[in-house]
Amino acid sequence: MSTEEHDLQGAPFLKEQIAGLYEPAGSKATGEAAERSTKHNREVTEAIPYWQDWREAASQIKQYAVANLDKLLVEFEEKITARGATVLWAEDAEEANRHVLAIAREHGVKTVVKGKSMVTEEMELNHKLAEAGIRAVETDLGEYIVQLAEQRPTHIVTPALHLSAKEVGELFAEKLGEPFSAEHEHLTKLARKHLRQEFLNADMGTSGTNFAIADTGTLAIVENEGNVGLSTSTPPIHVALIGVEKVLPRIDYLPLFLNMLARVGTGQKLTSYTHLIHGATPGRKLYVILLDNGRTNVLRDKAARRALCCIRCGMCLNVCPVYRRVGGWAYGWVYPGPIGSIISPHLIGMDKAGSLPFASTLCGACSDVCPVKIDIPHQLVHLRHRAVNEPSPARSLGDRLTWKLWAWAMGGPRRYRAAMGLVKLGVRLARFLPWHPGKLGAWTRGRALPQVPRGKSFRAEKRSSDET
Amino acid sequence: MIRLEQSSPPRWKYPTYEPGEPVALFIPCYVDQFFPEAARATAELLARRDVPTVFPKEQTCCGQPAFNSGYWEDARKVVRHFCDTFADYRWIVCPSGSCTAMCRVFFGQVDPDPRVVEIGRRVVELTEFLVEVLGVTDTGARFPHKVTLHNGCHTRRELGVIDPPLKLLGAVRDIEYVEMPDVEECCGFGGTFSVKMPGTSLAMGRTKVQSIVASGAEVVVSPDSSCLMHIGGMLRHNPATRHIQTKHIAEVLVAGE
Ligand code: SF4
Numbered sequence: 001m002s003t004e005e006h007d008l009q010g011a012p013f014l015k016e017q018i019a020g021l022y023e024p025a026g027s028k029a030t031g032e033a034a035e036r037s038t039k040h041n042r043e044v045t046e047a048i049p050y051w052q053d054w055r056e057a058a059s060q061i062k063q064y065a066v067a068n069l070d071k072l073l074v075e076f077e078e079k080i081t082a083r084g085a086t087v088l089w090a091e092d093a094e095e096a097n098r099h100v101l102a103i104a105r106e107h108g109v110k111t112v113v114k115g116k117s118m119v120t121e122e123m124e125l126n127h128k129l130a131e132a133g134i135r136a137v138e139t140d141l142g143e144y145i146v147q148l149a150e151q152r153p154t155h156i157v158t159p160a161l162h163l164s165a166k167e168v169g170e171l172f173a174e175k176l177g178e179p180f181s182a183e184h185e186h187l188t189k190l191a192r193k194h195l196r197q198e199f200l201n202a203d204m205g206t207s208g209t210n211f212a213i214a215d216t217g218t219l220a221i222v223e224n225e226g227n228v229g230l231s232t233s234t235p236p237i238h239v240a241l242i243g244v245e246k247v248l249p250r251i252d253y254l255p256l257f258l259n260m261l262a263r264v265g266t267g268q269k270l271t272s273y274t275h276l277i278h279g280a281t282p283g284r285k286l287y288v289i290l291l292d293n294g295r296t297n298v299l300r301d302k303a304a305r306r307a308l309c310c311i312r313c314g315m316c317l318n319v320c321p322v323y324r325r326v327g328g329w330a331y332g333w334v335y336p337g338p339i340g341s342i343i344s345p346h347l348i349g350m351d352k353a354g355s356l357p358f359a360s361t362l363c364g365a366c367s368d369v370c371p372v373k374i375d376i377p378h379q380l381v382h383l384r385h386r387a388v389n390e391p392s393p394a395r396s397l398g399d400r401l402t403w404k405l406w407a408w409a410m411g412g413p414r415r416y417r418a419a420m421g422l423v424k425l426g427v428r429l430a431r432f433l434p435w436h437p438g439k440l441g442a443w444t445r446g447r448a449l450p451q452v453p454r455g456k457s458f459r460a461e462k463r464s465s466d467e468t
Numbered sequence: 469m470i471r472l473e474q475s476s477p478p479r480w481k482y483p484t485y486e487p488g489e490p491v492a493l494f495i496p497c498y499v500d501q502f503f504p505e506a507a508r509a510t511a512e513l514l515a516r517r518d519v520p521t522v523f524p525k526e527q528t529c530c531g532q533p534a535f536n537s538g539y540w541e542d543a544r545k546v547v548r549h550f551c552d553t554f555a556d557y558r559w560i561v562c563p564s565g566s567c568t569a570m571c572r573v574f575f576g577q578v579d580p581d582p583r584v585v586e587i588g589r590r591v592v593e594l595t596e597f598l599v600e601v602l603g604v605t606d607t608g609a610r611f612p613h614k615v616t617l618h619n620g621c622h623t624r625r626e627l628g629v630i631d632p633p634l635k636l637l638g639a640v641r642d643i644e645y646v647e648m649p650d651v652e653e654c655c656g657f658g659g660t661f662s663v664k665m666p667g668t669s670l671a672m673g674r675t676k677v678q679s680i681v682a683s684g685a686e687v688v689v690s691p692d693s694s695c696l697m698h699i700g701g702m703l704r705h706n707p708a709t710r711h712i713q714t715k716h717i718a719e720v721l722v723a724g725e
């Protein structure tokens with residue numbers, strides 16, 4: 001997807017605002033699956049009586065890490081380099097892609113097996129590799145399905161959340177030429193059969209990273225399918241991609257994070273596999289690419305810094321009533337849901353993602369469950385403030401004038417009474433209109449207008465009682 | 469060593485209310501104009517507890533609509549007007565959780581002036597004032613109906629006011645209280661969200677309406693008239709649900725007698 005397409009993809013929320021799409025675009029499967037995981041993951045966290053203390057600890061550790069990124073990343077680099085890894089820094093997606101392509105070219109790579117990584121989605125790596133004539137195969141089951149379907153993930157942890165088993169069965173029948181089945185276990189076996197050969201043939205493996213540990217120089221990667229283990233150890237080259245915010249100061253903190261991530265991410269006590277990679281094994285190559293891609297923009301905006309604490313567990317998506325209804329693609333870019341709404345504006349710019357912070361009722365279900373206690377609704381209002389003051393799709397002269405007028409009207413009781421009188425008159429008259437324009441129409445599409453009370457307003461009553 | 473930010477709001481400590489102290493009523497604009505019966509019930513509830521109330525006449529709005537829309541500069545003017553209006557009162561009681569949250573939690577973001585922050589912190593939501601400050605749970609009301617409660621998200625999560633409305637309803641005579649399924653879910657109102665993303669707002673509202681219907685309640689009560697404007701609007705829009713009423717919790721708490 002090119003940068004121009006971001007604009008289009010970023011538009012759905014805005015489009016609804018203008019054209020008034022009646023029904024949300026998310027699939028039924030999305031809502032149901034998200035609801036199921038919410039209930040399940042809640043149970044697993046509620047089993048821990050000191051869960052709230054864990055959250056507080058995790059939040060403090062991540063805040064410390066984010067505040068000391070400069071030192072911790074260098075420490076990480078030194079430690080892992082000493083054990084044979086090559087660390088490369090990338091300021092943006094383009095530079096990261098250049099690094100990956102240069103490595104591939106140097107080693108004559110034809111096929112790449114990929115472990116799940118949202119960072120490579122940011123980089124649109126598959127697309128870039130294809131342009132260079134290199135085949136990239138996603139090996140995470142969900143990612144594999146999404147890749148076969150030529151779609152994008154709708155969720156950061158469970159990429160194919162929007163598809164039912166039946167749809168996956170149809171897809172496999174069409175793309176892999178297998179007889180149709182809608183049975184989970186059978187479908188997994190099919191994917192396994194096809195992927196096995198890919199692992200053996202691949203010249204390079206890539207992976208994301210859950211935690212980059214500074215004091216030991218360790219990559220910690222969690223997974224459930226074994227595909228990350230194979231991607232990182234079968235081919236002779238492993239390229240690990242890391243967003244710079246993924247650093248943890250000390251390995252002592254890792255157990256806490258592994259435990260929490262599994263519980264909120266997938267409702268497990270621990271993931272099936274946890275890989276700790278300390279350096280290159282003899283005879284193989286390990287490259288580590290540290291990607292900024294706008295993350296330092298978040299550091300620059302003090303009120304937004306805590307957004308960098310995110311460990312990409314996906315829980316805020318699952319609980320979000322808006323995400324459940326509109327689905328992942330509506331957010332227009334790699335990161336959907338509440339976390340997407342608070343980081344996309346920093347990573348791809350307010351001009352492209354400025355409408356995202358408005359896609360929320362500010363209900364706060366997300367911050368209630370976030371394992372690192374990110375104050376998501378507060379970040380959303382902060383970004384709204386920025387969005388209406390910076391070049392962005394949310395900036396509108398009409399709104400600006402409306403709020404100016406509103407602030408003036410709310411500046412004193414007389415003006416207030418006059419303004420409210422007009423509003424009430426409007427609501428009364430609206431009943432007789434056959435058609436309602438703009439915002440009024442948006443309201444009455446599925447809601448009756450409030451009844452205008454017959455008696456006086458409370459203040460009018462107070463006034464007359466004081467006068468007598 | 470860096471100073472770590474406090475990551476959760478400190479639990480609210482209420483000052484002690486001295487008998488006879490006057491309480492200023494902050495009646496949010498839409499309550500004043502569209503739901504005056506909720507304002508009247510609020511005043512009545514306090515009067516029955518011998519709490520003298522004053523209605524500062526200069527009051528208008530807390531600034532929340534502009535604040536949530538990103539227009540903080542405009543919100544600031546209204547917030548300052550609020551502070552000038554209420555500066556002389558130690559107690560400010562408001563029958564709306566979301567407006568209370570605006571004052572108590574968000575004033576500082578709009579205007580870091582310590583005076584503004586301090587005045588904002590004096591605002592207490594009605595059910596919170598009754599239960600946590602006055603220590604009242606039984607208001608002497610009688611309401612022989614099947615009732616369910618929708619607590620607004622700001623009331624629940626920004627203020628952490630969860631028990632007070634339940635305790636108060638629990639003491640009402642002849643009431644049949646039923647909890648609706650997925651009671652913590654947002655109703656989909658969200659202020660301007662309701663007209664900016666009407667499709668999504670209505671989809672969320674439909675789920676809420678289904679939960680209300682499933683509870684079998686005849687009346688939905690809430691400490692937030694704004695949610696009720698949306699929920700009630702949806703209930704009345706559909707003939708099948710038109711019989712379900714919406715009421716501010718204060719109205720139930722003064723009922724009967
Ligand atoms: S913001 Fe919090 S809940 Fe959402 S993905 Fe990140 S860590 Fe998880």
